Amino acid sequence: MNQLLKPNTYKSGPDSAGRFGGFGGRYVAETLMPLILEVEAAYARAKADPTFDAEWRRLLKDYVGRPSPLWSAERITAHCRASAEPGKGAKVYFKRDELNHTGAHKINAVLGQILLAKRMGKKRIIAETGAGQHGVATATACALFNLPCTVFMGATDVERQQPNVFRMKLLGAEVIAVTSGAATLKDAMNEALRHWVANVEDTYYCIGTVAGPHPYPMMVRDFQSVIGEETRVQMQEAEGRLPDVLVAAIGGGSNAMGLFYPFLDDPSVRMLGVEAGGHGVDTPEHAASLTGGRPGVLHGNRTYLLQDEFGQILEGHSISAGLDYPGVGPEHAWLHELGRVEYVNATDKEALDAFQLCSKLEGIIPALEPAHALAHVLKVAPTLPAETLIVMNMCGRGDKDIFTVAGHLGVKL
Numbered sequence: 001m002n003q004l005l006k007p008n009t010y011k012s013g014p015d016s017a018g019r020f021g022g023f024g025g026r027y028v029a030e031t032l033m034p035l036i037l038e039v040e041a042a043y044a045r046a047k048a049d050p051t052f053d054a055e056w057r058r059l060l061k062d063y064v065g066r067p068s069p070l071w072s073a074e075r076i077t078a079h080c081r082a083s084a085e086p087g088k089g090a091k092v093y094f095k096r097d098e099l100n101h102t103g104a105h106k107i108n109a110v111l112g113q114i115l116l117a118k119r120m121g122k123k124r125i126i127a128e129t130g131a132g133q134h135g136v137a138t139a140t141a142c143a144l145f146n147l148p149c150t151v152f153m154g155a156t157d158v159e160r161q162q163p164n165v166f167r168m169k170l171l172g173a174e175v176i177a178v179t180s181g182a183a184t185l186k187d188a189m190n191e192a193l194r195h196w197v198a199n200v201e202d203t204y205y206c207i208g209t210v211a212g213p214h215p216y217p218m219m220v221r222d223f224q225s226v227i228g229e230e231t232r233v234q235m236q237e238a239e240g241r242l243p244d245v246l247v248a249a250i251g252g253g254s255n256a257m258g259l260f261y262p263f264l265d266d267p268s269v270r271m272l273g274v275e276a277g278g279h280g281v282d283t284p285e286h287a288a289s290l291t292g293g294r295p296g297v298l299h300g301n302r303t304y305l306l307q308d309e310f311g312q313i314l315e316g317h318s319i320s321a322g323l324d325y326p327g328v329g330p331e332h333a334w335l336h337e338l339g340r341v342e343y344v345n346a347t348d349k350e351a352l353d354a355f356q357l358c359s360k361l362e363g364i365i366p367a368l369e370p371a372h373a374l375a376h377v378l379k380v381a382p383t384l385p386a387e388t389l390i391v392m393n394m395c396g397r398g399d400k401d402i403f404t405v406a407g408h409l410g411v412k413l
């Protein structure tokens with residue numbers, strides 16, 4: 001296995017077959033292969049064309065509201081210093097992607113993919129969604145570009161994410177409830193892949209994270225890297241140097257890859273990916289694929305997966321519907337084995353506490369996903385020297401989560 005050999009650059013992945021060391025690749029049915037190759041070729045052409053980049057960046061600026069600010073979270077910093085020894089307590093910054101149109105980072109990669117689909121002459125868009133955030137971002141872009149949009153969503157998720165289902169419908173999308181399996185995100189993704197095979201001619205499949213067959217993990221990462229690129233410039237302006245520690249929540253891993261990727265070859269920058277610890281990684285109720293899973297194949301790529309002893313995929317559990325995917329992007333699996341990124345976890349309870357603290361101290365109600373990242377920041381910041389600069393990706397806002405949080409706090413809305 002060459003997967004443990006150190007590459008000359010961590011930014012080098014994937015190879016031409018879409019592999020990140022022993023992970024990634026393209027494990028798809030023969031019938032899907034021509035479509036995947038078509039996407040790969042079209043993306044390579046688009047990437048080399050400055051007009052594609054210019055159009056995408058125009059949308060990011062005028063429609064999404066980028067660049068998102070880099071915020072010095074002074075009250076969170078003071079809170080961490082209050083419990084630290086003298087000279088300890090890192091300075092905490094938030095990269096504010098929760099201010100994007102539609103309230104999270106997903107729109108960055110969706111707009112890139114929809115522009116690509118248009119170039120490819122595709123006439124309709126399909127997508128999968130779990131909590132509904134990617135479905136809403138895709139439905140939004142499809143409204144903007146006047147493209148019919150079909151979103152596959154597990155029937156269980158349709159039931160528990162009614163506000164997002166209604167949003168997608170308002171935006172003109174059709175939402176299909178998937179009843180197979182456990183009727184959650186994994187099953188919605190299976191169904192979307194099946195549907196794609198049956199509608200090859202006119203359909204583009206817009207994937208919501210750095211998963212799926214090559215070139216999706218690379219392509220979604222490239223689009224999300226705008227987060228890290230902006231952070232680099234903004235930290236230079238604010239502090240005159242690079243950050244020391246980057247922290248991001250990991251569902252499939254796209255917001256984390258977006259923040260990390262531009263810094264992968266800067267050895268001074270430490271990176272922490274925070275998985276969903278659910279009720280604890282020593283219980284069956286969590287979604288920490290890297291900490292508690294092992295390699296296998298799902299949704300067209302080889303990666304770390306939550307699975308039972310027979311290789312059956314397990315349901316992930318998290319208080320956050322955006323983190324309960326039972327897999328993780330293949331590039332994270334690679335960076336995990338190489339030891340370039342450290343993968344840790346935060347429990348439901350810790351995320352819930354961080355959610356409330358952030359609301360009270362910073363006036364920012366975070367999504368439950370970045371609340372996991374913040375929970376870990378609260379653990380490490382007090383242990384680090386005061387000159388340490390931490391950037392945490394505030395990848396989504398918490399409006400969507402107030403019902404869940406109220407429920408856990410015993411409040412009836």
Ligand SMILES: *Cc1c(COP(=O)(O)O)cnc(C)c1O
Binds near residue numbers: 369
């Ligand atoms: C979808 C989502 C996630 C999880 O997806 P990643 O690909 O891991 O980024 C995290 N946070 C928010 C706010 C989301 O909407």
